[in-house]
Amino acid sequence: MSTPFDYADGELGVDGVSLADVASEFGTPLYVYHRPTIGARLATVREAFGGYPTRVCYSVKANSNLRLLKWLDSLEVGFDVVSGGELERAVIAGVAAERVVFAGVGKTNAELERAVASELWMITLESVEEAEAVTRLANALGRSAVPVALRINPDVDALTHPHITTGRGMDKFGLIPSEFADALDRVVNRPEVELVGLHMHLGSQITDMRPYELGLEEVVRCAEQAREMGAPLKWINAGGGFGISYDGEPVPAAADFAAAIAPTIRATGVELVLELGRFLVGPAGCLLTKVLYNKSRPDRRLAIVDGGMTTLLRPALYGAEHRVWPVKEHGGAREPTDVGGPICESTDYLARSRPLPPLGSGALLAVLDAGAYGMSMASHYNSHPCPAEVWITEDGEVELIRRRETIEDLLAIEMEAL
Numbered sequence: 001m002s003t004p005f006d007y008a009d010g011e012l013g014v015d016g017v018s019l020a021d022v023a024s025e026f027g028t029p030l031y032v033y034h035r036p037t038i039g040a041r042l043a044t045v046r047e048a049f050g051g052y053p054t055r056v057c058y059s060v061k062a063n064s065n066l067r068l069l070k071w072l073d074s075l076e077v078g079f080d081v082v083s084g085g086e087l088e089r090a091v092i093a094g095v096a097a098e099r100v101v102f103a104g105v106g107k108t109n110a111e112l113e114r115a116v117a118s119e120l121w122m123i124t125l126e127s128v129e130e131a132e133a134v135t136r137l138a139n140a141l142g143r144s145a146v147p148v149a150l151r152i153n154p155d156v157d158a159l160t161h162p163h164i165t166t167g168r169g170m171d172k173f174g175l176i177p178s179e180f181a182d183a184l185d186r187v188v189n190r191p192e193v194e195l196v197g198l199h200m201h202l203g204s205q206i207t208d209m210r211p212y213e214l215g216l217e218e219v220v221r222c223a224e225q226a227r228e229m230g231a232p233l234k235w236i237n238a239g240g241g242f243g244i245s246y247d248g249e250p251v252p253a254a255a256d257f258a259a260a261i262a263p264t265i266r267a268t269g270v271e272l273v274l275e276l277g278r279f280l281v282g283p284a285g286c287l288l289t290k291v292l293y294n295k296s297r298p299d300r301r302l303a304i305v306d307g308g309m310t311t312l313l314r315p316a317l318y319g320a321e322h323r324v325w326p327v328k329e330h331g332g333a334r335e336p337t338d339v340g341g342p343i344c345e346s347t348d349y350l351a352r353s354r355p356l357p358p359l360g361s362g363a364l365l366a367v368l369d370a371g372a373y374g375m376s377m378a379s380h381y382n383s384h385p386c387p388a389e390v391w392i393t394e395d396g397e398v399e400l401i402r403r404r405e406t407i408e409d410l411l412a413i414e415m416e417a418l
């Protein structure tokens with residue numbers, strides 16, 4: 001399954017909805033999500049892991065829109081949050097506490113206190129000191145048997161972009177082997193907490209199965225050690241990370257990930273948890289942006305558009321390459337074209353040197369596969385308000401799920417101090 005967006009009669013759209021019409025109604029830059037694609041991708045994961053007791057969680061950081069969370073909650077997924085803010089989003093969206101797992105390498109005392117008081121499914125602890133802090137808080141709040149998991153850093157290279165690799169020994173996440181025994185001492189056979197899970201998350205945009213196999217071997221070793229000490233383990237959380245295709249070329253399917261992950265977990269007899277972000281929502285979204293100006297550069301054309309690194313950070317942050325398609329097909333000769341944003345930074349490009357037809361001023365471009373880590377990474381640099389978000393439902397309705405920010409929204413909290 002690649003992008004749901006396709007051309008019909010020379011115009012890009014989906015399910016009979018024209019993206020040009022959507023842009024003219026809601027303006028640009030604009031995130032557009034195709035909800036049936038998210039549902040279909042969730043179904044493929046559930047089917048692929050169907051032979052094994054598995055709870056699929058949605059990783060809120062990928063796209064934290066409240067309407068999206070509320071809708072996913074109706075599909076009975078769990079939720080993976082990594083901050084008090086994400087926890088608040090889940091709560092406001094109506095998610096029950098017992099469906100939330102809370103990871104994150106730097107939770108503050110206030111965030112941990114909220115997590116302990118909320119009686120979440122489990123709190124994933126990433127350091128020995130965090131384990132101590134939770135025990136202290138449980139005592140202070142008069143709680144017992146607070147369900148926790150330990151995040152293992154298995155020292156495995158996820159073979160993805162270095163900026164989204166999280167399970168090598170040198171990375172800041174989780175517990176390395178020399179810390180694990182110490183962490184176990186803090187959470188096993190203690191009245192305040194109960195070690196119910198082990199967790200790993202190797203990174204994002206992973207397309208090679210070997211890292212999962214290697215990482216889980218280490219997690220299973222840790223599970224044996226924890227059980228020998230008496231931990232009542234119920235869950236192994238294999239994290240997220242399933243990769244998607246940004247260039248339209250085939251990538252592993254959910255079934256490939258299931259074949260790499262499920263057999264190892266089966267041998268332990270505990271249930272599997274997954275926390276997927278990009279795989280579920282990435283291909284379902286595109287960013288619509290409008291050409292403001294056309295310029296020429298020695299060996300290429302240059303289109304300046306109204307969405308840039310503040311709208312979609314991934315190209316500037318990681319050199320990520322998203323497909324960029326004109327919303328209206330154009331027969332003119334394709335030439336290498338840079339797509340630059342309006343921000344005063346020389347890294348502010350959505351794409352470099354892409355074969356695009358001539359783009360008149362006002363032409364619309366769709367940046368594909370922008371449903372994950374797009375809007376959730378948007379910022380206000382250069383005092384740009386964040387874009388709006390719409391989704392297209394199963395009935396082909398186009399609904400606004402976040403209005404466009406105004407400059408007044410942006411300035412309001414500073415005005416208080418003026």
Ligand SMILES: Cc1ncc(COP(=O)(O)O)c(C=O)c1O
Nearest residue numbers: 059201204205240241276277278
């Ligand atoms: C702990 C944790 N779980 C899950 C995810 C989701 O990753 P992905 O969007 O690649 O599935 C992330 C993202 O980096 C994460 O940090």
